[in-house]
Amino acid sequence: xxxxxxxxxxxxxxxxxxxxxxxxxxxxxxxxxxxxxxxxxxxxxxxxxxxxxxxxxxxxxxxxxxxxxxxxxxxxxxxxxxxxxxxxxxxxxxxxxxxxxxxxxxxxxxxxxxxxxxxxxxxxxxxxxxxxxxxxxxxxxxxxxxxxxxxxxxxxxxxxxxxxxxxxxxxxxxxxxxxxxxxxxxxxxxxxxxxxxxxxxxxxxxxxxxxxxxxxxxxxxxxxxxxxxxxxxxxxxxxxxxxxxxxxxxxxxxxxxxxxxxxxxxxxxxxxxxxxxxxxxxxxxxxxxxxxxxxxxxxxxxxxxxx
Ligand code: ADE
Ligand code: ZN
Ligand code: ZN
Numbered sequence: 001x002x003x004x005x006x007x008x009x010x011x012x013x014x015x016x017x018x019x020x021x022x023x024x025x026x027x028x029x030x031x032x033x034x035x036x037x038x039x040x041x042x043x044x045x046x047x048x049x050x051x052x053x054x055x056x057x058x059x060x061x062x063x064x065x066x067x068x069x070x071x072x073x074x075x076x077x078x079x080x081x082x083x084x085x086x087x088x089x090x091x092x093x094x095x096x097x098x099x100x101x102x103x104x105x106x107x108x109x110x111x112x113x114x115x116x117x118x119x120x121x122x123x124x125x126x127x128x129x130x131x132x133x134x135x136x137x138x139x140x141x142x143x144x145x146x147x148x149x150x151x152x153x154x155x156x157x158x159x160x161x162x163x164x165x166x167x168x169x170x171x172x173x174x175x176x177x178x179x180x181x182x183x184x185x186x187x188x189x190x191x192x193x194x195x196x197x198x199x200x201x202x203x204x205x206x207x208x209x210x211x212x213x214x215x216x217x218x219x220x221x222x223x224x225x226x227x228x229x230x231x232x233x234x235x236x237x238x239x240x241x242x243x244x245x246x247x248x249x250x251x252x253x254x255x256x257x258x259x260x261x262x263x264x265x266x267x268x269x270x271x272x273x274x275x276x277x278x279x280x281x282x283x284x285x286x287x288x289x290x291x292x293x294x295x296x297x298x299x300x301x302x303x304x305x306x307x
Pocket of ligand 2: 070071084150
């Protein structure tokens with residue numbers, strides 16, 4: 001290539017890279033970091049039989065490798081978009097399925113609606129259905145891993161301003177958050193996590209320690225609706241108006257919520273996967289010793305961790 005052509009080529013490549021970076025802004029879920037950390041916590045609680053079933057379905061990949069797959073296919077399968085969240089209004093403390101979970105537009109008679117609580121139950125059923133082809137069960141596993149993460153992102157459980165996507169904020173004095181203009185939702189998907197500045201291993205180990213110290217295993221049960229209502233409660237508390245300044249005090253308080261939700265998301269994901277894929281004779285480590293299988297199992301708890 002002639003030098004002049006080389007320069008033109010290099011400039012076009014730079015412009016294309018910049019356009020790509022700007023176009024990749026939207027964040028729909030915990031960013032990739034949040035989903036990966038949730039899956040890494042879960043991996044620490046999987047039984048050997050669950051791990052083997054996952055390895056077979058994913059052809060050797062780990063759940064931490066595929067945790068963001070559902071975001072990657074979202075633009076080519078836009079009908080899956082509403083499966084990532086649940087729009088409980090800020091003014092309401094509780095989930096109401098008729099109000100907050102729309103019926104499927106293509107198939108209004110379907111028993112499964114288009115919000116994250118319904119889709120977790122739907123994909124639990126498909127993952128456990130051994131009459132389905134392996135690729136469909138693998139797809140169900142990939143959706144489940146992702147949605148157990150999303151339901152623990154508080155802003156995925158509040159409907160106002162599209163989960164805070166429409167709330168412009170500044171983050172520690174800047175209105176630009178990496179590739180995107182700071183908004184409340186993105187701060188929760190990505191910026192708070194990034195600000196923690198921990199490697200995957202350090203973050204996972206810190207969360208495993210917090211789980212042990214706080215006995216969070218006792219909260220590994222519960223239902224998707226109960227998890228979403230706790231997320232919603234955190235979101236109402238974390239909500240901020242347009243133009244709000246996300247400062248060190250906000251970060252200090254909300255980082256505790258982020259940590260608890262990542263840890264609980266991981267624990268609950270492991271419990272769901274052990275129940276569906278694991279062999280019943282292997283003790284589930286997400287259940288604290290006192291709750292080990294007994295004639296009279298302890299009730300599933302759903303309280304939010306004390307802050
Ligand atoms: N779009 C509309 N509501 C949303 C929410 N709560 N989270 C993410 N995306 C949304
Ligand atoms: Zn998502
Ligand atoms: Zn999001």
